[in-house]
Amino acid sequence: MKICCIGAGYVGGPTMAMIAKKCKDTKVTVVDLNQSRIDEWNSNELPVYEPGLLEVVQEARGKNLFFSTEIDDSIKEADIIFISVNTPTKQYGSGKGRAADLKFIELCARNIAKVGGGDKIVVEKSTVPVRTAQMVKEILSESDNGHNYQVLSNPEFLAEGTAITDLENPDRVLIGGDITTAGKKAVDTVVNLYAQWIDKDKIITTNLWSSELSKLTANAFLAQRISSINAISALCEATGADVDEVANAIGTDSRIGSKFLKSSVGFGGSCFQKDILNLSYLCKHFGLPEVATYWDQVVEMNNYQKDRFVQRIMDAMFNTVSGKSICIWGFAFKKDTNDARESPAIAVCSRLLEEQAKLKIYDPQVDYTTILSSLGLEKGDNRITFCESAIEAASETHAIALLTEWEEFRGADYGLIYSKMEKPAHFFDGRNLVDSKKVTDAGFTLSRIGKV
Ligand code: UDX
Ligand code: ADP
Secondary structure: OOEEEEOOOOHHHHHHHHHHHOOOOOOEEEEEOOOHHHHOOHHHHHHHOOOOOOHHHHHHOOOOOEEEEOOHHHHHHEEEEEEEEEEEEEEOOOOOOEEEHHHHHHHHHHHHHOOOOEEEEEEOOOOOOOOOHHHHHHHHHOOOOOOOOOEOOOOOOOOOOOHHHHHOOOOOOOEEEEEOOOHEEEEEHHHHOOOOOOHHHHHHEEEEEHHHHHHHHHHHHEEEEEEHHHHHHHHHHHHOOOHHHHHHHHHHOOOOOOOOOOOOOOOOOOOOOHHHHHHHHHHHHOOHHHHHHHHHHHHHHOOOOOOHHHHHHHHHHHOOOOEEEEEEEEOOOOOOOOOOOOOOOOOHHHHHHHHHEEEEEEEEOOOOHHHHHHHOOOOOOOOOEEEOOOOHOOOOOEEEEEEEHHHHHHHOOHHHHHHOOOOEEEEEEOOOOOOHHHHHOOOEEEEOOOOO
């Protein structure tokens, strides 16, 4: 069997590396338009930082795992094509700022139709709005090239930072297809691929639309939990309750469960906001404005949380940060990734720059070009300094804002760091990560989410 995956990003790369590792008889080729990205996948400096990923890639690369820009050749020879391209929020025209931009998916479908090469199973891996498969089917069926295509949906549920363990041992794999003889046969083919390492009980099959919608729904529910606990964090600050104690108390109820109740400066990442905006757009499109408004509130609460965090910084620093230097610990949207897409750090840093603060930024994995472009700044902007270590970033600043829960921040030598800072020195913990006693004993004024 031969697989082609179009799109060598955060989803396509790790997922295909795992399939190649587990299915040694299957040739897996990951293709992308971006030559430098492919070159990085072929080197030991992978474009995606993910614990354990390099080892998996090294095990299979050159044997049954290949990274290439020869897109058409790979499509032609493949039995199964995974579409794993980006589906960002649309930035123009109808649905701007809400709908998913499907132009990359459409281009892939057109290319598959053009290239031909025999009957194929085409699998949507990227998160897409419900009924996207209809578009893919129409493009493929109108191609008139004499080949048959079965379109399936197989959304990826991995979380960045834990992609390898998520792929190796997923809670479930979801595969949606047409309820026809040919559709069921195609679903079985993909089920058998995953069944080479995943228990069949964990492989759920549904119709196409349920599969597409389940992915949006899963992300909306997860994000909703974070916005819910963040909403409560504001009330905790007003009343003297402690949000971690509240989360622990409610999380022991087995109906609620303990995961995804960590209050924070807000959720980030390429999925949550994009998928909820898209879900809400779909609801409006299908004449369900009340449902759309319900989900919109999850994103609004997240924006409120980021604003509130900056407001707490302002309040603690005599209402002005103008001319003050602030240290930013962490820029990635979560630990163990080099991804900064929609990171809360973007909103926080942008607001602090608007208030004329100077920023010293340190993140162990996000490179400075990504940080600059995320903030919409030019190279050489003297309001920002990029640092090589946590301590360098904190030196001669008035405050530390901890925005990503990298483990190294937990174990830092706060006494030493405090001694290098301007006084009074503030510590704003946007992840409730650090030991409050150690930080206050070192001399800092500590401010945490959902705690007074
Ligand atoms: C998410 C989904 O978890 C995954 O199933 C889907 O495939 C893609 O979207 P990801 O965005 O990679 O994964 O990371 P996730 O661990 O979900 O974290 C998202 C954001 O929520 C991060 O900014 C994280 O810091 C934040 N978060 C998470 C919290 O603030 N509190 C929590 O309790 C959990
Ligand atoms: P994700 O997080 O969903 O994996 P990324 O942006 O990391 O998203 O990766 C998507 C990849 O898809 C990018 O590397 C991009 O160059 C690639 N891509 C987009 N459109 C096409 C296309 N038509 N053909 C090949 N690759 C594409």
